[in-house]
Amino acid sequence: MNHQSSTAPAEHQGVAHGSSFYAAMRILPRAQREAMFQVYSFCRYVDDIADSDGPRDERLAALQQWREDIDALYRGEPPARLRDYQESLREFGLKREDFLAIIDGMEMDVPAEIRAPDEATLDLYCDRVASAVGRLSVRIFGLPEADGIELAHHLGRALQLTNILRDIDEDAGIGRLYLPREGLLRAGITSTDPSVVTQHPALTLVCAPLVERAQAHFKAADAVMNRNLRRVVRAPRIMSKYYHSILQLLIARGFALPRAPVRLGKASRIAILLQYAII
Structure with a gap:
């Protein structure tokens, strides 16, 4: 995206259109919907930089430019591509530190591909690229x-x-491995080469604790949503149910070879949307 170009609400919506979260965002009132499309667009732009196959120094420079643009936005001097974010910042009290954390998270993949991070680094990565969003x-x-x-x-x-x-196999295809080093070693896997780890017979032993951890986080998230007004948590409910359904499909498929790709069908997505979209 050209650094100088302005981004209209329709463009933000267009960027978000292919997202699994698109339906959840569409049901929000206008101001909330436009703000969410802005946040999603921002995430896509910085993610696309991190995931591109351009030279690493150019990707780092492009991410640094986004940092400078966010700083300018919060000084009240937004560049063209962030101009329409001003209203959302004022209306919803969005924090500069969260935008910067997302950039920091995306940047973790740039100096070198992430391979078997330790547990603390994995959690930091999750906090930056997901919880900050x-x-x-x-x-x-x-x-x-x-x-x-x-x-x-x-x-x-x-x-x-x-x-x-x-995405274990897809990530391995671009040289990345997000499974924690401690989990690999507990399972007796000493390699951190993604192509070796994904073919290893003990991979299921590495994935099982992550499945349990994800389940525990879904349960804790449900507890928070259960004590809040239904209309306030409609969108996160849809996101949660969509991904929890994917996790259930992964559990049913297992992690031993061969691993067929897992996707949630259109009918299932529509059923989740209908369950939570109506107040």
Whole structure:
């Protein structure tokens, strides 16, 4: 995206259209919907930089430019591509630190591909690329401060761990391995080469604790949503049910070879939407 170009609401919506969260965002009132499309667009732009195959120094420079643009936005001097974010910042109290955390998270993949991070690094990665997005989102949804932060913590990690478990083979194809080093060693896997780990017969032993952890985060997120107004948690409910369903499909399929790709069918997505879209 050209650094100088302005981004209209319709463009943000277009960027979000292919997202699994699109339906959840579409049901929100206009101001919330537009703010969520902005947050999602921002995430896509910085993610696309991190995931591109361009030179690493150019990707780092592009991410740094986004940091500078966010700083300018919060100084009241937004560049063209962030100009229409000003209203959302004012209306929903979005925090600069959360936007910057997302950039930091995306950048973790840039200097070198992530391979078997230790548990602390994996959790930091999940916090930055998922829970920070959640912290912006819950402000837009209108949750109370403490419940919002708690929901973002748990639902962000639940979604990201599910992503990691779903995308093991896809990530390995681009040289990445997000499974924690401690888990590999406990299972007797000493290699951190993604192509070796994904073919290892003990992979199921590495994935099982992550499945349990994701389940626990989904349960904790549900507890927060259960004590808040239904209309306030409609969108995160849809996101949670969508990804929890994917996790259930992964559990049913298992992690031994051969692993067929797991996707949630259109009928299942529509059923989840209908269950929660109506107040």
